[in-house]
Amino acid sequence: xxxxxxxxxxxxxxxxxxxxxxxxxxxxxxxxxxxxxxxxxxxxxxxxxxxxxxxxxxxxxxxxxxxxxxxxxxxxxxxxxxxxxxxxxxxxxxxxxxxxxxxxxxxxxxxxxxxxxxxxxxxxxxxxxxxxxxxxxxxxxxxxxxxxxxxxxxxxxxxxxxxxxxxxxxxxxxxxxxxxxxxxxxxxxxxxxxxxxxxxxxxxxxxxxxxxxxxxxxxxxxxxxxxxxxxxxxxxxxxxxxxxxxxxxxxxxxxxxxxxxxxxxxxxxxx
Numbered sequence: 190x191x192x193x194x195x196x197x198x199x200x201x202x203x204x205x206x207x208x209x210x211x212x213x214x215x216x217x218x219x220x221x222x223x224x225x226x227x228x229x230x231x232x233x234x235x236x237x238x239x240x241x242x243x244x245x246x247x248x249x250x251x252x253x254x255x256x257x258x259x260x261x262x263x264x265x266x267x268x269x270x271x272x273x274x275x276x277x278x279x280x281x282x283x284x285x286x287x288x289x290x291x292x293x294x295x296x297x298x299x300x301x302x303x304x305x306x307x308x309x310x311x312x313x314x315x316x317x318x319x320x321x322x323x324x325x326x327x328x329x330x331x332x333x334x335x336x337x338x339x340x341x342x343x344x345x346x347x348x349x350x351x352x353x354x355x356x357x358x359x360x361x362x363x364x365x366x367x368x369x370x371x372x373x374x375x376x377x378x379x380x381x382x383x384x385x386x387x388x389x390x391x392x393x394x395x396x397x398x399x400x401x402x403x404x405x406x407x408x409x410x411x412x413x414x415x416x417x418x419x420x421x422x423x424x425x426x427x428x429x430x431x432x433x434x435x436x437x438x439x440x441x442x443x444x445x446x447x448x449x450x451x452x453x454x455x456x457x458x459x460x
Contacts, residue, residue: 190273191339191365191394193437194301195222195328195448196230198336200250203297206336207233207402212250222447224298225440226272230255232343232363234294235406246408251343253294257364258346259284265346265360274342276368276395276420280413285364288342290411295397296365298337299448300330302437303390305383325382325454326437327389331396332376332429340366340395340405340420368395368422377429381453389430398423 197220200212224230232253235246257271274285304324331337346360370386370393383389397405397419404410405419431450436442 190367190390190392191301192226192272193440194224194337194339194394195299196220196224196297197222197299197445198297200231203231203233203250203336207250207295207297208248209233209250210248211238216252218252220445221443222299222445223437223440223443224255227254227256229253230296230363232294232296232341233406234292234343235408246406248406251294251361253343253361253363255296255363255365257284257288257342257344257362258360260287260344260346262346265348271362271364273367274364276340276366279342279366279420280417285342288344288364289416290413291408292343293405293408293416294341294343294363295402295406296339296341296363298339298394300328300337301339301394302326302328302433303393304438305389326433326435327379327383327430328433328448328450329386329389329393329428329430331427333427337394338397338399338402340397342366366395366420367392368420369393371422371425371428373425375428375430376426377431379431382432383430386428386430395420396423396427 200217218229229252232251234251235248237244238247255272258265271284279285279289304326341363343363348358351358370391372385372387374384378384386393401419432454435455437447
């Protein structure tokens with residue numbers, strides 16, 4: 190899954206990486222080292238500009254809220270549960286299938302956090318027994334320092350309780366697509382602890398290699414089988430993972446120190 194990530198790159202840097210044609214400086218977000226569900230995030234998408242003379246898709250950097258609200262929803266309740274869409278079923282789930290065919294985006298990140306569940310604790314979970322209280326967070330990021338381009342979907346929802354001219358009448362929301370975690374060895378593994386992403390968690394955000402960005406963002410591509418082909422996992426061995434402070438477990442904590450690599454897991458945590 191993806192329940193927390195870091196996104197500290199400036200919009201001008203993202204513009205150069207993704208070839209952004211339009212973004213609004215007044216909508217700039219502060220660097221966020223602890224992005225949690227329902228927060229505002231950057232999304233890269235191709236969409237015609239409103240009132241444009243030529244309705245061609247324009248690559249934009251937009252601010253969306255993380256937690257997708259389907260267009261047909263009566264209320265926005267439950268958005269926090271719609272932060273992830275499974276790659277295996279995204280094309281058929283009612284909440285995601287329309288967005289999958291026409292409203293796809295990339296959510297840029299430095300990487301994502303995941304909390305290790307040790308083998309002993311996994312067995313306790315299987316047996317239905319009480320979980321142990323502390324888990325060791327790991328930060329997963331491209332080993333070469335490049336952007337982590339997460340495949341995503343976005344949707345628009347109209348709040349029927351507000352007049353059309355109200356600035357909050359329309360919600361723009363998004364979801365991260367996840368896939369099975371890689372079982373092959375990490376590109377850079379920690380000195381002790383997990384040797385693969387699957388050792389950390391059975392699922393992971395789907396990272397799109399750069400050669401798939403244009404096809405994924407192209408709203409003219411609507412063939413389900415073709416789009417599903419773009420959801421193939423990236424090559425293995427591109428990622429590194431390392432332990433970080435348990436302070437990241439509290440969403441109120443935010444700062445670059447959350448990405449500091451620890452020499453070893455914190456005392457009392459699991460692996």
